[in-house]
Amino acid sequence: MSDHPTSVTQPASASSHEPRTLLVTGGAGFIGSAIVTAALEQGWAVRVFDSLRPDVHAAQLGRPAGLDPRVDFRLGDMTDPAAVADSLVDVTVVCHQAAKVGLGVDFLDAPDYVASNELGTAILLAAMTTAGIDRLVLASSMVVYGEGSYRRASSTGSIETGETDDTGSAGSRGETVRPPARLVADLEAGRFDPVDTETGVPLEPALIFEDAPLDPRNVYASSKLSQEYLATAWSRSTGGRAVALRYHNVYGPGMPQNTPYAGVASLFRSALERGEAPRVFEDGLQRRDFVHVRDVAAANLAAIDNTALPNPGGAFRAFNVGSGTVHTIGDLATELSRWSNGPAPVTTGEYRLGDVRHITASSERLRLELHWMPAVTFEQGVREFATAPLRAAVSTPSTAPPSTALPSTHA
Numbered sequence: 001m002s003d004h005p006t007s008v009t010q011p012a013s014a015s016s017h018e019p020r021t022l023l024v025t026g027g028a029g030f031i032g033s034a035i036v037t038a039a040l041e042q043g044w045a046v047r048v049f050d051s052l053r054p055d056v057h058a059a060q061l062g063r064p065a066g067l068d069p070r071v072d073f074r075l076g077d078m079t080d081p082a083a084v085a086d087s088l089v090d091v092t093v094v095c096h097q098a099a100k101v102g103l104g105v106d107f108l109d110a111p112d113y114v115a116s117n118e119l120g121t122a123i124l125l126a127a128m129t130t131a132g133i134d135r136l137v138l139a140s141s142m143v144v145y146g147e148g149s150y151r152r153a154s155s156t157g158s159i160e161t162g163e164t165d166d167t168g169s170a171g172s173r174g175e176t177v178r179p180p181a182r183l184v185a186d187l188e189a190g191r192f193d194p195v196d197t198e199t200g201v202p203l204e205p206a207l208i209f210e211d212a213p214l215d216p217r218n219v220y221a222s223s224k225l226s227q228e229y230l231a232t233a234w235s236r237s238t239g240g241r242a243v244a245l246r247y248h249n250v251y252g253p254g255m256p257q258n259t260p261y262a263g264v265a266s267l268f269r270s271a272l273e274r275g276e277a278p279r280v281f282e283d284g285l286q287r288r289d290f291v292h293v294r295d296v297a298a299a300n301l302a303a304i305d306n307t308a309l310p311n312p313g314g315a316f317r318a319f320n321v322g323s324g325t326v327h328t329i330g331d332l333a334t335e336l337s338r339w340s341n342g343p344a345p346v347t348t349g350e351y352r353l354g355d356v357r358h359i360t361a362s363s364e365r366l367r368l369e370l371h372w373m374p375a376v377t378f379e380q381g382v383r384e385f386a387t388a389p390l391r392a393a394v395s396t397p398s399t400a401p402p403s404t405a406l407p408s409t410h411a
């Protein structure tokens with residue numbers, strides 16, 4: 001994938017006097033809604049294109065309740081070329097959030113992932129080409145990496161301060177190691193950390209950088225990577241500018257409730273809302289980067305501005321979007337229980353083959369090149385989220401009990 005450096009100049013002013021319309025696909029969703037709010041605050045005229053998927057939204061027949069009246073809402077599916085083309089009239093930039101998200105129920109979901117995410121993106125990019133729109137921000141995901149970054153225990157350097165080195169050089173951050181898939185026997189025995197196959201010593205988790213190997217391990221992940229590849233091909237072919245934002249674990253108000261597609265923060269929060277203890281898989285020490293939805297929205301606005309800059313070196317650029325602080329799944333459950341006055345979490349030792357043990361991001365590239373800084377700390381964000389409203393529940397297998405809840409790897 002093309003991943004050239006972009007120039008580090010000030011982004012285009014968000015308060016330009018030119019008429020500017022931002023299309024947010026999936027703008028009725030969890031992250032899209034936050035982007036819409038941030039874009040309106042920055043003076044954009046905002047259009048939303050969303051199919052209001054029935055497995056995502058509780059029965060909604062038309063314009064979503066609560067959508068800002070300034071938003072031009074278009075109901076339609078990414079796989080409908082005519083509706084997509086119509087939504088692009090007079091649009092300056094596209095912020096593409098629409099996707100079927102999460103791990104899904106089983107492999108029978110594959111055609112739906114491929115249609116919504118891959119075909120939908122191809123249709124969007126073709127329509128943008130026809131309409132002469134050359135600026136795209138794409139919602140990607142940490143799932144494109146497949147597994148976190150690790151290094152040998154003997155390596156030097158601090159995991160937490162890996163942010164200072166964005167060279168991609170393994171040597172300067174210690175020897176990085178790609179662990180093989182974890183074995184059932186190890187997981188059964190509670191040995192959750194990947195080990196160095198040469199020494200048998202557990203590997204140290206490290207921050208993942210954008211140049212890490214890409215290794216999607218499920219259909220959702222492969223569809224997110226395919227979206228990146230499509231955007232790369234589009235930018236090469238048309239000269240358009242594309243920024244892909246690889247979100248890490250996004251949480252915050254408006255998260256969906258306990259659905260087969262939900263992230264771990266929402267699963268814990270939904271359990272607490274039912275008066276039940278959050279059930280934490282493995283030993284709860286899985287490391288993640290939890291990033292607040294308002295910070296993700298701000299990253300999108302910075303990326304939108306960035307696509308206005310000329311970039312002779314290359315037209316596609318990927319960025320991690322994380323808070324830069326490392327927390328464990330257990331931390332999250334404990335803090336949510338605390339701030340909602342709920343029962344303490346239960347660490348179950350359950351596991352799922354294929355789950356990522358640790359994955360945490362370096363978001364240094366985003367800070368340096370797009371001048372973005374997270375504003376919401378873990379403490380503030382989790383405290384607010386513990387009592388914030390979730391999105392209305394839908395009547396699908398969504399209300400499955402937490403013992404069958406999907407685990408922590410969704411993003």
Ligand SMILES: NC(=O)c1ccc[n+]([C@@H]2O[C@H](COP(=O)([O-])OP(=O)(O)OC[C@H]3O[C@@H](n4cnc5c(N)ncnc54)[C@H](O)[C@@H]3O)[C@@H](O)[C@H]2O)c1
Pocket residue numbers: 025026027028029030031032049050051052053056057076077078079096097098099100101115116117120139140141142224246247248249250251256263410411
């Ligand atoms: N939530 C996370 O932690 C996370 C992490 C990494 C990446 N992402 C990505 O961020 C984006 C937004 O995710 P979200 O968490 O807000 O999900 P969401 O389900 O809340 O929002 C997605 C929206 O897209 C719409 N949509 C889905 N398929 C569509 C289609 N074919 N046509 C039109 N609209 C369609 C849905 O109706 C929904 O409103 C997605 O691209 C997702 O892959 C999310």
